[in-house]
Amino acid sequence: MKLKIAVLPGDGIGPEITKQAVKVLKAVAERFDHDFQFEEAIVGAAAIDATGDPLPPETLELCAGADAVLFGAIGHPKYDNDPNAKVRPEQGLLNLRKGLGLFANIRPVKAYTKLLDHSPLRPERIEGADLVIYRELTGGIYFGEKSTSEDGKSATDVCTYSVEEIERLTHLAFKAAQKRRKRVTLVDKANVLETSRLWRKTVADISSEYTDVSLDFLFVDNAAMQMILDPKQFDVILTENMFGDILSDEASVIGGSIGLLASASVGEKSALFEPIHGSYPQATGKGIANPVASILSAAMLLEHFNLHKEAKAVRDAVEESLHMNVCTQDLNKNNYYSTEKVGDFLEGYI
Amino acid sequence: MKLKIAVLPGDGIGPEITKQAVKVLKAVAERFDHDFQFEEAIVGAAAIDATGDPLPPETLELCAGADAVLFGAIGHPKYDNDPNAKVRPEQGLLNLRKGLGLFANIRPVKAYTKLLDHSPLRPERIEGADLVIYRELTGGIYFGEKSTSEDGKSATDVCTYSVEEIERLTHLAFKAAQKRRKRVTLVDKANVLETSRLWRKTVADISSEYTDVSLDFLFVDNAAMQMILDPKQFDVILTENMFGDILSDEASVIGGSIGLLASASVGEKSALFEPIHGSYPQATGKGIANPVASILSAAMLLEHFNLHKEAKAVRDAVEESLHMNVCTQDLNKNNYYSTEKVGDFLEGYI
Ligand SMILES: CC(C)[C@H](C(=O)O)[C@@H](O)C(=O)O
Ligand SMILES: CC(C)[C@H](C(=O)O)[C@@H](O)C(=O)O
Numbered sequence: 001m002k003l004k005i006a007v008l009p010g011d012g013i014g015p016e017i018t019k020q021a022v023k024v025l026k027a028v029a030e031r032f033d034h035d036f037q038f039e040e041a042i043v044g045a046a047a048i049d050a051t052g053d054p055l056p057p058e059t060l061e062l063c064a065g066a067d068a069v070l071f072g073a074i075g076h077p078k079y080d081n082d083p084n085a086k087v088r089p090e091q092g093l094l095n096l097r098k099g100l101g102l103f104a105n106i107r108p109v110k111a112y113t114k115l116l117d118h119s120p121l122r123p124e125r126i127e128g129a130d131l132v133i134y135r136e137l138t139g140g141i142y143f144g145e146k147s148t149s150e151d152g153k154s155a156t157d158v159c160t161y162s163v164e165e166i167e168r169l170t171h172l173a174f175k176a177a178q179k180r181r182k183r184v185t186l187v188d189k190a191n192v193l194e195t196s197r198l199w200r201k202t203v204a205d206i207s208s209e210y211t212d213v214s215l216d217f218l219f220v221d222n223a224a225m226q227m228i229l230d231p232k233q234f235d236v237i238l239t240e241n242m243f244g245d246i247l248s249d250e251a252s253v254i255g256g257s258i259g260l261l262a263s264a265s266v267g268e269k270s271a272l273f274e275p276i277h278g279s280y281p282q283a284t285g286k287g288i289a290n291p292v293a294s295i296l297s298a299a300m301l302l303e304h305f306n307l308h309k310e311a312k313a314v315r316d317a318v319e320e321s322l323h324m325n326v327c328t329q330d331l332n333k334n335n336y337y338s339t340e341k342v343g344d345f346l347e348g349y350i
Numbered sequence: 351m352k353l354k355i356a357v358l359p360g361d362g363i364g365p366e367i368t369k370q371a372v373k374v375l376k377a378v379a380e381r382f383d384h385d386f387q388f389e390e391a392i393v394g395a396a397a398i399d400a401t402g403d404p405l406p407p408e409t410l411e412l413c414a415g416a417d418a419v420l421f422g423a424i425g426h427p428k429y430d431n432d433p434n435a436k437v438r439p440e441q442g443l444l445n446l447r448k449g450l451g452l453f454a455n456i457r458p459v460k461a462y463t464k465l466l467d468h469s470p471l472r473p474e475r476i477e478g479a480d481l482v483i484y485r486e487l488t489g490g491i492y493f494g495e496k497s498t499s500e501d502g503k504s505a506t507d508v509c510t511y512s513v514e515e516i517e518r519l520t521h522l523a524f525k526a527a528q529k530r531r532k533r534v535t536l537v538d539k540a541n542v543l544e545t546s547r548l549w550r551k552t553v554a555d556i557s558s559e560y561t562d563v564s565l566d567f568l569f570v571d572n573a574a575m576q577m578i579l580d581p582k583q584f585d586v587i588l589t590e591n592m593f594g595d596i597l598s599d600e601a602s603v604i605g606g607s608i609g610l611l612a613s614a615s616v617g618e619k620s621a622l623f624e625p626i627h628g629s630y631p632q633a634t635g636k637g638i639a640n641p642v643a644s645i646l647s648a649a650m651l652l653e654h655f656n657l658h659k660e661a662k663a664v665r666d667a668v669e670e671s672l673h674m675n676v677c678t679q680d681l682n683k684n685n686y687y688s689t690e691k692v693g694d695f696l697e698g699y700i
Contacts, residue, residue: 080540080567084551090541120475120578141491141509146544154512155548159491162504189592190430191440194496198505201434217430221599222628228470228578228603242539246596249571253578278572 001305002035006066008059008096011044011089012279013289013339014072020291020343021070021298024317027350028302028310039066043096044089044279045076054092060099064270068301069100071274072294077281089279098138101267103165104172105135106300107248107276108262109231109255114322118256118331121228126254131234132180133251134173135244137265139165140195142241161195161240166202172266173238174210182213183235187223187243199240220247227251248276259290259330260318262297264304271304273297287338290328292318295346317349351655352385356416358409358446361394361439362629363639363689364422370641370693371420371648374667377700378652378660389416393446394439394629395426404442410449414620418651419450421624422644427631439629448488451617453515454522455485456650457598457626458612459581459605464672468606468681471578476604481584482530483601484523485594487615489515490545492591511545511590516552522616523588524560532563533585537573537593549590570597577601598626609640609680610668612647614654621654623647637688640678642668645696667699 007022009015022038029036041059048054063069074093079085096102110130116123144158177184186203188196200217207215218226220243226233227247231254239247252258261276275293283289299314321327326345329336337345357372359365372388379386391409398404413419424443429435446452460480466473494508527534536553538546550567557565568576570593576583577597581604589597602608611626625643633639646668652661671677676695679686687695 075541088541094542120471120580122470122472125470142542144506148544148548153514154510155544156494156508156510157543157545158506158508160504160506164503189595191425191438192444192492193507194498194505195507198498221595224574224596224600225602225608228600230470243596245539245571246574246593250574250578250600252575258575 001307002037003068003305004037004039004066005301006063006069007038007040008043008063008069008071009040010072010074010279011046011076012073012281012284014044014074014279016285016287016289016339017275017291017294018070018072020339020346021294023343023347024295024314024350025298027347028313031313031350032307032310034307034310043092044074045079047092048087048089052087054087054089055095055099060096063096063100063272068304069270069272070298070301071272073275073277073279075279075281094142096272097265098143100270100272101138102265102270102272103136103138104169104266105137105244106264106266107133107135107251109133109248109251111254112256112260112322115256115331120253126231129231129254131231131237131251132176133237133239133244133248134169134176135248136165136169136240140241159193159195161198163198163202166199167206170203170206170238173236174206174213177213177236178210181235184213184215185223185234185237186215186217187220187237187239187247188217189220190217191219195240203238223247224250228253252276257290257330258293259328260292260296262293262300264297264300266304271301273301287340288329289339290330291339291343292321295343313350314346317346320349321345351657353417353655354387354389354415355651356413356419357388357390358393358413358419358421359390360422360424360629361396361426362423362631362634364394364424364629366635366637366639366689367625367641367644368420368422370689370696371644373693373697374645374664374700375648377697378663381663381700382657382660384657393442394424395429397442398437398439402437404437404439405445405449410446413446413450413622418654419620419622420648420651421622423625423627423629425629425631444492446622447615448493450620450622451488452615452620452622453486453488454519454616455487455594456614456616457483457485457601459483459601461604462606462610462672465606465681470603476581479581479604481581481587481601482526483587483589483594483598484519484526485598486515486519486590490591509545511548513548513552516549517556520553520556520588523586524556524563527563527586528560531585534563534565535573535584535587536565536567537570537587537589537597538567539570540567541569545590553588573597574600578603602626607640607680608643609678610642610646612643612650614647614650616654621651623651637690638679639689640680641689641693642671645693663700664696667696670699671695
């Protein structure tokens with residue numbers, strides 16, 4: 001298969017980890033006889049520094065013309081504490097999601113047996129946990145109108161959802177559930193929010209088309225609690241943008257390391273793959289960042305194009321690295337490998 | 351001291367648990383020679399059933415005229431799954447918060463040594479955890495304009511914050527920090543939300559008035575993760591309404607039981623005390639609900655009026671009950687006591 005992959009390393013540890021993922025994808029191409037072409041572009045703080053724009057038009061163009069985007073990380077502390085910053089690195093990612101129409105963010109979370117000891121949760125609570133979050137990614141309060149009053153004394157964010165936006169994600173979530181344990185949980189705050197009530201109604205309507213899948217509802221506050229009390233109860237979690245952002249980071253503790261969690265963001269025409277962790281500025285350039293989330297994002301990319309054998313080869317390599325303790329510092333305190341060395345091991349194992 | 355206390359049992363297990371809290375407060379009044387007067391009123395689903403209004407004017411009037419409000423719980427499943435319900439029980443609580451101007455919700459979370467085994471988190475992660483969440487309670491997306499388009503195809507919630515709303519809560523949080531470990535963490539989503547940027551700017555400005563307190567910032571997604579990874583890092587968490595709702599329910603897992611968590615909601619003139627758990631409809635009337643959160647809310651009430659000895663007596667009683675295993679089913683599976691019996695024990699211990 002021929003694939004044109006746009007590579008957007010981004011900020012912080014983004015470049016280091018993406019490099020490992022590209023290395024692994026190249027090994028996959030070689031072993032399975034595919035033609036993967038990679039082209040890099042800038043985004044985020046790096047792009048602001050170079051061009052003033054966190055998503056330069058050429059970057060968006062490259063991504064729109066590619067079969068898939070491999071994304072690193074975004075964000076830089078120098079913008080976080082400056083409430084007056086006119087441009088922000090994150091805007092690059094948000095514009096990219098919107099520009100490519102990536103409305104569905106898919107975040108699988110699994111408890112790796114080998115890593116049970118790394119989780120802050122008791123092993124018996126998480127062993128066997130296997131859930132996936134379907135987060136709406138191009139709507140809600142992220143993309144609603146934002147404003148500050150003229151005197152600077154008040155600020156507003158608007159959260160809007162249309163039935164259409166809810167429907168298209170809901171279908172994906174139910175289809176995923178059909179291939180899994182056949183259970184969808186809609187997380188919302190329908191006792192307070194009008195948008196949540198629209199979600200509840202729309203999702204309930206659609207659920208009647210999927211008679212083999214059960215649907216239940218959970219308020220987001222309760223969901224945040226249940227996620228820790230009993231993560232095994234969840235199969236597919238369906239939710240809006242902001243709640244999905246919070247819940248998926250929270251859910252990362254189940255796996256024992258956020259350094260392992262990958263995500264896919266898909267739309268009608270494009271698909272982007274990125275680790276759920278951020279740019280981790282404190283670790284930048286030190287060779288300690290865990291490349292596995294980026295590499296598993298690459299596996300999701302392969303899966304997206306139905307390259308199942310190939311995706312499995314990557315996942316098997318990761319399992320083996322965990323088994324052999326070929327891990328970065330976050331997972332192997334005393335005898336750790338560098339970002340590069342973990343990448344080398346995985347590349348070699350393909 | 352003479353105190354007029356409005357009692358609003360509300361829905362579900364609300365009446366059962368509130369009854370125990372009143373019993374304990376009566377014992378406190380007797381032992382410490384105070385004059386506490388209790389007057390009951392309806393709210394929530396119970397009030398809708400009786401009057402069509404989840405917060406009848408007489409209830410609000412009673413509360414406004416009282417020194418404090420003791421609140422049970424609110425919510426009924428028959429309204430949750432009906433997106434077209436015109437009135438909702440929760441509206442009663444929201445109107446009450448707004449009507450009484452209860453802008454600050456204070457939720458302390460502590461890991462009880464005796465209950466470490468009940469937490470889904472590993473004991474070493476939580477032992478010694480002691481944090482308090484200052485949640486804004488009368489603003490944000492909870493109280494912004496809500497609308498549905500005429501064709502019913504889209505819905506909107508508006509989130510607005512003013513500098514004033516942020517300031518008054520921030521001062522309370524910093525004052526609390528001064529009496530604690532002198533650390534405030536503002537949780538927001540300033541990389542996406544305009545309101546969060548106003549929070550960040552306003553809180554940073556105010557922090558310069560409290561030179562003995564340190565301030566740091568955390569994005570809400572990261573905070574949801576850190577809350578589980580390392581809850582001991584937190585002292586005072588300051589945040590807006592929706593994030594506070596989510597984080598405080600999440601934080602409840604630290605203590606080992608949501609059945610122990612109390613909260614105070616305070617304003618310029620009024621104060622309301624309620625457990626953070628909900629109406630728990632499945633348990634209603636079975637005598638299995640844990641009354642301790644309501645009783646500890648009563649302790650916060652006493653504290654609010656500087657009745658420190660009295661509050662301590664209640665807390666000591668609770669500690670003793672945990673120690674003696676005089677606990678409801680959630681904490682003592684095999685040999686549990688009923689809601690009433692736990693109340694009796696605590697009453698007797700005062
Ligand atoms: C960087 C940030 C804007 C982003 C988000 O909030 O969506 C990130 O947290 C994520 O979840 O991908
Ligand atoms: C019942 C509900 C409206 C309420 C809220 O969301 O504020 C509850 O969850 C709480 O936290 O007190």
